[in-house]
Amino acid sequence: QVQLVESGGGSVQAGGSLRLSCESTQYFANGDCMGWFRQAPGKEREGVATFVSGSGYTTYAASIKGRFTVFEGTQKDTLYLRMESLRPDDTGVYYCAAMRARSRASCRADYDWRQVDTWGQGTQVTVSS
Secondary structure, eight states: OOOEEEEOOEEEETTOOEEEEEEESSOOOTTOEEEEEEEOTTSOOEEEEEEETTTTEEEEOTTTTTTEEEEEOTTSSEEEEEEOSOOGGGOEEEEEEEEOOSSGGGOOTTOOGGGOSEEOOOEEEEEEO
16 A cells, blocks of 8 residues: 655744655556645644646645645656745645546545545644734
């Protein structure tokens, strides 16, 4: 089974940037649905961004649209999340996920996190004001 390992989290001030990485033990096949989720303290896990490998198809949660960018590495075994203009409400644990999606259109940022197949261990992002 594929394993996912996140890295790149840390503490930054509001307005700062971070780039998260998610290394996979398997190469992404064309059509694979991958995503980033986050969970703030005391809140439910939520989708942030999704990516369909080989297509460039991406979706984003409204709260981060225009500030975050999801993309895959050239080796197609790493998923990235570039985060800019960070805000305190972006604080949380960020998780990489491999999801089942019957179609590209169902690989969306509002994907039910309870249906996710595989999770990484998470990486903490803390944004101070």
